[in-house]
Amino acid sequence: MLQYLINGLVLSSFYILIAVGLTLIYGVMKILHIAHGAVYAVGAYVSLETFLLTHDVILSLIVGSCVGCLASLAIQGVVYERLLATGASRVSVVVASIGIYIAMKDAFRLLFGPYTLSYPMLIANLFGKIELFTTIFTVYQASVILSVISVILGLWFFLNKTKEGLALKATAQDAEMSSAVGINVRRVRVVTSLICGLLAGYAGSVVGMYYNTIERSMGDLAINQGLAIIVLGGMGSVLGAVVASLILGMAETVTVALIPQPIPPYLISFPLLILILVLRPTGLLKGRS
Amino acid sequence: MVSPEYLLTLISFSCISLMSLLGLNIILGYTGQPWLGHAAFFGVGAYTSAILTKVYGLSFWAAFPLSMCMASLIGLSVGFICLRLKEDFLAIATIALNFVIQGIISLTPQLGGALGIGGVPPPQILNYSITYSHYSVLALVICLLFLFVHIKLSHSWAGLAWKAIAGDDLVANVMGINVVRLRLVAVGIGCAYAGASGSLYVHFTGFIHPIDLGFDQSILMVAALVFGGCGTTAGPTLGAVFATFFPELFRFASEYRLLIYGILLVLLVKYLPQGVLGAGSGVRAYLQRVVKGK
Numbered sequence: 001m002l003q004y005l006i007n008g009l010v011l012s013s014f015y016i017l018i019a020v021g022l023t024l025i026y027g028v029m030k031i032l033h034i035a036h037g038a039v040y041a042v043g044a045y046v047s048l049e050t051f052l053l054t055h056d057v058i059l060s061l062i063v064g065s066c067v068g069c070l071a072s073l074a075i076q077g078v079v080y081e082r083l084l085a086t087g088a089s090r091v092s093v094v095v096a097s098i099g100i101y102i103a104m105k106d107a108f109r110l111l112f113g114p115y116t117l118s119y120p121m122l123i124a125n126l127f128g129k130i131e132l133f134t135t136i137f138t139v140y141q142a143s144v145i146l147s148v149i150s151v152i153l154g155l156w157f158f159l160n161k162t163k164e165g166l167a168l169k170a171t172a173q174d175a176e177m178s179s180a181v182g183i184n185v186r187r188v189r190v191v192t193s194l195i196c197g198l199l200a201g202y203a204g205s206v207v208g209m210y211y212n213t214i215e216r217s218m219g220d221l222a223i224n225q226g227l228a229i230i231v232l233g234g235m236g237s238v239l240g241a242v243v244a245s246l247i248l249g250m251a252e253t254v255t256v257a258l259i260p261q262p263i264p265p266y267l268i269s270f271p272l273l274i275l276i277l278v279l280r281p282t283g284l285l286k287g288r289s
Numbered sequence: 290m291v292s293p294e295y296l297l298t299l300i301s302f303s304c305i306s307l308m309s310l311l312g313l314n315i316i317l318g319y320t321g322q323p324w325l326g327h328a329a330f331f332g333v334g335a336y337t338s339a340i341l342t343k344v345y346g347l348s349f350w351a352a353f354p355l356s357m358c359m360a361s362l363i364g365l366s367v368g369f370i371c372l373r374l375k376e377d378f379l380a381i382a383t384i385a386l387n388f389v390i391q392g393i394i395s396l397t398p399q400l401g402g403a404l405g406i407g408g409v410p411p412p413q414i415l416n417y418s419i420t421y422s423h424y425s426v427l428a429l430v431i432c433l434l435f436l437f438v439h440i441k442l443s444h445s446w447a448g449l450a451w452k453a454i455a456g457d458d459l460v461a462n463v464m465g466i467n468v469v470r471l472r473l474v475a476v477g478i479g480c481a482y483a484g485a486s487g488s489l490y491v492h493f494t495g496f497i498h499p500i501d502l503g504f505d506q507s508i509l510m511v512a513a514l515v516f517g518g519c520g521t522t523a524g525p526t527l528g529a530v531f532a533t534f535f536p537e538l539f540r541f542a543s544e545y546r547l548l549i550y551g552i553l554l555v556l557l558v559k560y561l562p563q564g565v566l567g568a569g570s571g572v573r574a575y576l577q578r579v580v581k582g583k
Contacts, residue, residue, distance in 0.1 A: 032377060079555055088562040090376055091323045095515050098508050099554025106547035224388065231381045267392040270385035277382055278370050 002135040004253050010141050010210070012249025013148035017203035018222050019229040019241040020155065021196030027172035027236030028192045029084065034097040035075050036200055036226065037219025038104035043068035043204025044214045045112055048119065057123060061205045068201015069194055075100055076193035081186070101219065108216035116215040123209040144206055151199065152242060159238065164191055172236055221265060228269035232276055248272070297422040299533055304425070304432035305490045307529035310514050311439045311522075312482025317511070318519035319448060320475040321455030323380035326387030327483055327510050332502025333390065334360040334484025335491040336400055339409045342492070349412035353488045360484025361477045363390075368476035372469055387504050395499035405498030409491050424493050431489060435482060440522050442478070451475055452520070512554055518567025527566050 018040060025033040047064030051057065079100060083093050127139035159165040170178040171188045179185045203222070208214045229248055233240025252268050309331050316324040337356035341347045347355075371382045395403045411418045412427065419427050442448050450471050453461040462468050491497045509532060517528025539546050563570035 026377070030377075032380060079559070082559055086559070086562060088558055091317065091325075091380070091511065092515050092558040092562055094323070094325070094380065095508070095512055096555045096558035099512075099551045099558070101551070102554070103548050103551025106545070106551060110545070110548070224384075227381050227384060231378060235377060263396070264392060266388050267396075270389050270392075273385050274370065274382065274389065277374060277378065 002133060003137075004257055006135065006137045006141060006145075008250040008253035009145050010249075011253055012246045013144050014203055014207050014210075015225055015229055015245035015249050016148055016152065016242055017199050017206070018226040019233070019245050020151075020238055021199045022226045023230040023233065023236055023238060023241040024168075024172075024192050025196050026230060027238075028168060028175075028189055029080060030090070031080060031084075032094045032097060032227070033196070034094065034223055035100040035104065036072075036196065037223035038101045039068050039071045039075070039197055039200040040204040040207075040222045041108060041214075041216060041219040042071045042104070043201030044208035044218060045108060045117075045204075046201070047205035048117060048208055048214050051119060051123075057126065057209070061202065064205030064208075065198050065201040068204060069197035071104075072193045072197025072200065073190065076189060080193075081189070084189075101223075105216050105219070112216070114216075116213050118212045118214065119209065122212055124212070140210070144210070147202075147206075155195075155238065158195075164188075168192060224266045225269050228266070228273040231273055294422050297425040299537070301425040301428040301493055303530050303533040304428035305486050305493065306510075306513070306533055307432055307526060308435050308486035308489065309483050309510055310517070310525035310529050311435060312479035312486070313510055313514050314479075314519065314522075314525045315439070315442070315451070315475050315482070316479035317514060318521070318524070319443065319451035319455060320472055322472060322475070323376055324383050324476075324479070325380050325511060326383035326385075326390075326504070326507050327479075328502045328504070328506035329387045329390040330360045330364050330480040330483035331487040331490070331506070331510075332394065332497070332499075333363050333480075334487030335497045335501065336394060336406070336487075337484070338488035339406045339491045339497055340400070342410055343406065343408065349410075349488075349492055353485065356488040357481040357484040360487065361481040364480025364483075365473060365477045368473050372472055372476075384504060384507075387502075387507055391499050391502050391504075394502070401497075403499060405496060405501075406491075407496045409495045409497070411495065412492050428489055428493070431485070435485065436522065436526075439482075443522065447471060447474060455520070512557075515564055516557055516561075518564025518570055518573070521566055521573070523566040523573075524564050528564075 018036065022033055022036050025031055025036070043064040046067040047060040050060035050063040054060065079096060080093075083096060088096075124138055124140045127143075129136050129138050130142060157165075159169055167178065167183045167188050168191065170181075170183055171185050175185050178188075204218075207218070207222075225248065229244045230236075230241055232248070233242070233244035248269055251272065252265055255263075255268050309327060312330075313324060313327045316322050316327075334356040337359040338349075338352045341352040341355060342349060367383075367386055371379050371386075374382055394400050400406070411420045411424070413419065450461065450466045453464065453466060454468055454471060458468050487497075487502075490501075513528035513532035514525055515528075516531060517526065518524030535550075536546065539549055542549060557564075561570065563573075566573050566576075
């Protein structure tokens, strides 16, 4: 039983890392950031390549997150900034984001080959195991959960206690008014995509090591689940995204344990999403940040 | 060079694709609802038609309207759930529904499961099977019929009301337009178009697979529509033809086709946000001036 709790928590942690970035971007820029899935895959690929070069797990996590961050900044600076300036319609911005996603996915194929890549050894088992109340879990799982908890706390501190964070929240509420009272909205957008890129790159690196499979379409699942989560949590709400990630991670772990036939994860999240949308059209938790 | 037979096949596919796009144009172009799961309704039409003809032995002429009704019904029930949702919620809900419908079909053995359904019979006229190059005539006739209805619709009272809703649904509501009902009507008609397109598709290829109604296909439809231009009749027509001939145009770069496709999508939205022939685009205004000048 406790085993399921641990597995569910690890899965929820991955979802939190992805969904928080998505919901922040949506809150600040009102863009459904589909290309987030590609940023996540960039993290996975880069950390694998770094590991193959240096055999250092921590270093490859850092490099993976940083390159993810650079990718996110590039997407924001080159594409989104221009689109927001021209005032393109919502649907066409989504189309552009999907275009970036498709192009990056194909770029992975050209750069890293069409095959699924994996680490030379199981990183997740590298740091030993902990036994607690007849439950065995790896140090890797524990550190993933702890790192995500610290990310949440750090984000809470950033959003509520720092000037930049408050500016971000203000921009999410009303970008025009924020710029009228002297907030540099463009800077806020850069900061947002920086944070989101870091989180997505870190998520990609961690997930790549955990499941030991890195493929170019790994972002599909991440973005599907991420979209479901940000709607469940109420678009733009960070707390909502965290809660929805926990619910979805647990629901998925339990469902996989109960049903013998393997079903794709999106067949758990999307029916749940539709059900919630019917009952509560604004998501589980209404509100922002 | 492209052989004439292959060209006729491409014409059939253009017509099939145009019919889906016309449906999407009603929902997304005229009424302004972010509808990102249109391929699911194409698939519903295709599967309905395939099952009715293959398992129940109906003729194409009976299965075609029935598959339209089926797609429309499912579209209406989806619309009923989703219409309370705001813009981006609706976008994600339709993405979710696309995956759910695809997932249900690929997990149901009676619908062919993950293997799809093959051996769907071609349409018949007086014991003559319409196949291959002759199919393009059938597709063209049906497609022109649907295009005609589409043009009539866009000039009708409902069409004007749709455009009003796309402009500002609150104002439309104040002017006495029943916004929810007209949105539902748009979804119903749009999905019927998709169902008709799916039925035509499955009787042409004789085969339907869950991948044909995936989210990628929905995106291809939205991209083609945005490329051609939303909210006009010429836009979807150009989009359908371009989307069908696109793989041929970039045959020289087949290795990089997806990369080019993705980059083109971004450039398109960046430099041609209204599409080539959309309402308010420069190309359209230029063409209109040329036509009027003569």
